[in-house]
Amino acid sequence: MVFKFIKGGVTSPKGFISSGIDCGLKGKNLKDLALIMSTGSCNSAGVYTTNKVKGAPLLVTKKHLENKTAQAIIANSGNANTCTGKVGIEDAEKMCRFVAKASNIKEENVLVASTGIIGVKLNIDSIENSIPVLVKNLSKDGYKDASEAIMTTDTIPKTLAVEFKIQGKPVVIGVMAKGSGMIHPNMGTMLSFITTDANISGELLEKALKESVRVSYNRISVDGDTSTNDMVLIMANGLSDNPVIEEEDGDYKIFLEALKKLNIEIAKMIAKDGEGATKxxxxxxxxxxxxxxxxxxxxxxxxxxxxxxxxxxxxxxxxxxxxxxxxxxxxxxxxxxxxxxxxxxxxxxxxxxxxxxxxxxxxxxxxxxxxxxxxxxxxxxxxxxxxxxxxxxxxxxxxxxxxxxx
Amino acid sequence: MVFKFIKGGVTSPKGFISSGIDCGLKGKNLKDLALIMSTGSCNSAGVYTTNKVKGAPLLVTKKHLENKTAQAIIANSGNANTCTGKVGIEDAEKMCRFVAKASNIKEENVLVASTGIIGVKLNIDSIENSIPVLVKNLSKDGYKDASEAIMTTDTIPKTLAVEFKIQGKPVVIGVMAKGSGMIHPNMGTMLSFITTDANISGELLEKALKESVRVSYNRISVDGDTSTNDMVLIMANGLSDNPVIEEEDGDYKIFLEALKKLNIEIAKMIAKDGEGATKxxxxxxxxxxxxxxxxxxxxxxxxxxxxxxxxxxxxxxxxxxxxxxxxxxxxxxxxxxxxxxxxxxxxxxxxxxxxxxxxxxxxxxxxxxxxxxxxxxxxxxxxxxxxxxxxxxxxxxxxxxxxxxx
Structure with a gap:
């Protein structure tokens, strides 16, 4: 089986578009708001930090993923929206609502993630005002801007894709992630968003995600500090047209192998780009x-x-x-x-x-x-x-x- | 009950003398060989690192303490004598033998400790040649030189004593320690040597030591790295003439309280003087x-x-x-x-x-x-x-x- 890494990221699989813009949360004209969107709804799964202190976006995302279905991920850097009380939860819900409204999809099909300083309330007005532009900018090329918009102290954007075949059908998995500091993942990790056009059931998607996280993100550390906002999300829209993967058969094994390879590569990128790291x-x-x-x-x-x-x-x-x-x-x-x-x-x-x-x-x-x-x-x-x-x-x-x- | 901290250290209790010299292990004319000696034999106890890789001196000391009796502690800095194979064990035994011979005491009543780099063989000839001078220099004032001789990257020597009374009899406990790096003790610690003139059974001395270590050395960390050579030793020669402590009575509680206070103070000194620390x-x-x-x-x-x-x-x-x-x-x-x-x-x-x-x-x-x-x-x-x-x-x-x- 050939697994080929390709230049690209979350928009490399069929049916995904993305965008990233500066909405003023980070300052210095840096991009800080990212959106990933599928043209149709996706089987989806997530794994989360084991930290007892959990960011508000994580709680909202977990709720929205109860039905294992999603269509979009909205993420900001510059503020973790964590330890921000009830307002924090409301703000995370609002981020999903604004995206749903601007793109005419269901609110519960939007997932949300935040990264940055803990304990400071989000400037939700800036985000609200910027979402129409963010939606308008969605494109195949937008994976670059999106991967920049989730960076904090990262020095390079982390984005990659892998191409392989299932039953002769080409399948692609794409990923973007941010790392740098407070990196010592445990069952979840910093932020990593994965997209694929593979046709796979929600149950097996979750199983493959967990198994791949265990041998990739959960095997890296920058500073021993497990973050409050760690989250890995995956969305599979099925557009690659492979026969649906519903059992742990050979096709599942190929998909899992590709996902592991991709996640190990991106995890290594995160470790190598740890805060202040030279190697x-x-x-x-x-x-x-x-x-x-x-x-x-x-x-x-x-x-x-x-x-x-x-x-x-x-x-x-x-x-x-x-x-x-x-x-x-x-x-x-x-x-x-x-x-x-x-x-x-x-x-x-x-x-x-x-x-x-x-x-x-x-x-x-x-x-x-x-x-x-x-x-x-x-x-x-x-x-x-x-x-x-x-x-x-x-x-x-x-x-x-x-x-x-x- | 009044517990009074006093300037001094391991020679503050009656019947203890000490010395410290430069035998060339550290270079730069720095002291690197220390000796603590009691005029008579002492009930003694030790707690040790939980690291699975254990320094050779630790293994020898543990063996010599099987009978809970000791009279002297020899310690060097500049070399941990760890991961040095069979020769390491032989060298640690030789250090005890040389001290025993030069001061006419039993070899198994000498305890040994080393601190410094791991994996380099000890220059045992330098130590052998220096021991007669080390023994000759033993004095009440020698606690200062001894506390300097166990320093590695420590910036200040750590030495202190506490004075209190049991049944009207003045009792003193003295201590010297080294810390600085690889400090994250777990049931043992860096090096800390405690002396006392209290009259107390070996069993209760060991119990009090363990209890006090739990709330002092085991509650500090400099860098999260538990050393291979951590060791806390205590020797009680009974010269203060208090009625012997053989039960967990009021006298035991006073002794334990004093030991805790002293160990907490010295543990805080170690944390504050952690490698590179400013606070x-x-x-x-x-x-x-x-x-x-x-x-x-x-x-x-x-x-x-x-x-x-x-x-x-x-x-x-x-x-x-x-x-x-x-x-x-x-x-x-x-x-x-x-x-x-x-x-x-x-x-x-x-x-x-x-x-x-x-x-x-x-x-x-x-x-x-x-x-x-x-x-x-x-x-x-x-x-x-x-x-x-x-x-x-x-x-x-x-x-x-x-x-x-x-």
């Missing part, structure tokens, strides 16, 4: 007794501030990696563990048989100077392997988050 | 259903990189506090929660009844500019209250940990 840190955990063990071990390493700062300094201080492995809570035999560091520049073994392995500090520094580096932990004690992704911790993370409004 | 952040959690809930909530807040960077910037971004409360895993009613920020400069309420409370940004900045600030979370839903301590996350933390050897 992507991949932690491969090989040969452990269970997938869960692998995930706990990998996350413990990529979340360690000491590992993150060492990698910022291109410092092969592998003792910090072993420290993070040791406090993860997972049992293991240190004498079976092999630790290597790898990038395009090379590969060095640093620990084996319970003892340090001598290596050249210069060579290690050279390997770690790449913008994508891997830590490979081979536990030699099981049949499962996993991968997690994070980024380094830098002066710029402090700069970005020490300032007043962010 | 102590205290998180008071009031009126929750259990002490465990309070601890989880408080730790979640002080461990959040986003809260830590906000406080570095004197930025009253309380949304990040609510975010950390929300992902802690503890259930609570957000409508009952009140959040305040406090320091010597004043006190402001920022969140109440599920809604933001308006406040002056200038006033908040002024409050947060102090070097000791408090976050007060009143959940209004139970009878337990706790306190945790952390520090801000700054450019200097990145500077210290991005460089090669640390």
């Amino acid at each position: 992507l840190i991949e932690c491969k955990v090989l040969n452990v007794p269970s997938e869960k063990d692998g995930e706990i071990l990998g996350k413990s390493v990529i979340c360690s501030n000491l590992v993150k700062t060492a990698f910022f300094g291109c410092n092969a201080n592998w003792g910090r990696i072993l420290d993070a492995v040791g406090y993860s809570g997972v049992d293991f035999d240190i004498n079976k563990l092999q630790v290597s560091l790898k990038s395009l520049k090379g590969n060095i073994l640093v620990f084996k048989n319970g003892e340090p392995v001598e290596f050249s500090v210069d060579e290690a520094e050279d390997i770690l100077s790449e913008d994508e580096v891997s830590i490979i932990l081979n536990f030699n004690s099981g049949n499962y392997s996993t991968c997690c992704w994070g980024c380094d911790l830098t002066y710029d993370y402090i700069k970005i988050n020490g300032s007043y409004m962010s | 102590l952040i205290e998180c008071k959690v009031l009126n929750v259903p259990s002490e465990k809930d309070g601890e989880i909530l408080g730790k979640s807040v002080i461990c959040s990189n986003l809260v830590k960077t906000a406080f570095f910037g004197c930025n009253a971004n309380w949304g990040r506090i609510l975010d950390a409360v929300g992902y802690s895993g503890v259930d609570f009613d957000i409508n009952k929660l009140q959040v305040s920020l406090k320091s010597l400069k004043g006190n402001i309420l920022v969140f109440k009844n599920g809604e933001p409370v308006e406040f002056s940004v200038d006033e908040a900045e002024d409050i947060l500019s102090e070097d000791e600030v408090s976050i007060i979370l009143n959940f209004n839903s139970g009878n337990y209250s706790t306190c945790c301590w952390g520090c801000d996350l700054t450019y200097d933390y990145i500077k210290i940990n991005g460089s090669y050897m640390s």
Whole structure:
């Protein structure tokens, strides 16, 4: 089966259009209001943050998705609309109502998401005034503006699509996401919106979404802080004309595989573009007794501030990696563990048989100077392997988050 | 009952002497080898890191403490002697043997601790050559040199003593500790050595130590990384002549109270002197259903990189506090929660009844500019209250940990 990544995003599947504009929430003439629209209604699903403090838009979206059907997603950056009391809920409902009215669709078929500062009331008048323009601007090319409009401290828009076939019919899945800070997803994530023209039942769409989120967004961390507004939404309009996927058959497996690949790519983009980050840190955990063990071990390493700062300094201080492995809570035999560091520049073994392995500090520094580096932990004690992704911790993370409004 | 903090440290109780010298492990003419000695043998106890990767000195100390008796502690900085294989264990044993030989005490009555870089073999010859001088230098005044000799990236030595009475007899407990980085203790901590002239059984000494560690070292965090070498040791030589404490009676309660107060003070010193820190952040959690809930909530807040960077910037971004409360895993009613920020400069309420409370940004900045600030979370839903301590996350933390050897 061929899965081909293509330039594009949420409008790459048939029947989706999108737009993004500046409505004044972020200031500095930056785009901050995005809309994704399908020409017809879609089977839809969502996964959400496990944070007990939940953003108002998340509560409204969850309600609107009870019937697993949607047609549009409205999202703003510059304000999370969280911890804003009753007015917050009303404002999130209003955002859906305004879109429904301007585009003549059902209010409960509009989903809503917000990202930005917590605890500040939304300027709902600005949003109301801007929605007619936002609807007017909807186009196939609009995915670019939309992906910019959900950025906060992201330095690049995150947008991608994947093309494949089911029963000979071409199917496309597109995605746009924002990440950067407060990124430590748990069953949900920052914001990620996925569209597809696949023909698939609501139940299986939800199942595939959850399964793909588990191995993509839930395996990254920027700063260990799980956000209040994390949300991944998917809408499938069925226009690709493949025989409807209603069982966990071969077609479902192909769809799931494509969705996983796409979500892993976008999750890696989010990790690499973490606040202040200079590089992507991949932690491969090989040969452990269970997938869960692998995930706990990998996350413990990529979340360690000491590992993150060492990698910022291109410092092969592998003792910090072993420290993070040791406090993860997972049992293991240190004498079976092999630790290597790898990038395009090379590969060095640093620990084996319970003892340090001598290596050249210069060579290690050279390997770690790449913008994508891997830590490979081979536990030699099981049949499962996993991968997690994070980024380094830098002066710029402090700069970005020490300032007043962010 | 009066508990009086006094200038001093591990030599403040009767019958203890100490010394600290430079044996060349750290370089730059910095002291790196410390010795604490009691004139007679002591009932002793220890608590240790829960990290699955354990330093060699920890394993040797644990073995030597099986009989709950000790007379001396030898400690070095500049090298953790961890992940160093069989030679590491042999080197830790040698450190005890050299001290025993030079001071004519039993080898199994010597405890050993090391702190510094992981994965580098110890220069045991330097240590061997220096031990006769170390023993010769033992004195009442030596607590200062000893507390300097266990420093790594600490900027100040941490040493203190507390004086109180049991049955009319004056009793003293003294302590020295090192902290700074890789500080997120869990049932053990960085290094902390406690001495006392109290007359108390080994069993109750161990019980009091564990109880006091739970509410002091285990409630601080600098960077969320639990070290491989964390260890708190206590030695009680009984010279104060109080009737021996063998039951959990009033005398035990007084001793425990003094030990808690002392350990909380030194734990706060460690948090305030965290790597790169400019301030102590205290998180008071009031009126929750259990002490465990309070601890989880408080730790979640002080461990959040986003809260830590906000406080570095004197930025009253309380949304990040609510975010950390929300992902802690503890259930609570957000409508009952009140959040305040406090320091010597004043006190402001920022969140109440599920809604933001308006406040002056200038006033908040002024409050947060102090070097000791408090976050007060009143959940209004139970009878337990706790306190945790952390520090801000700054450019200097990145500077210290991005460089090669640390």
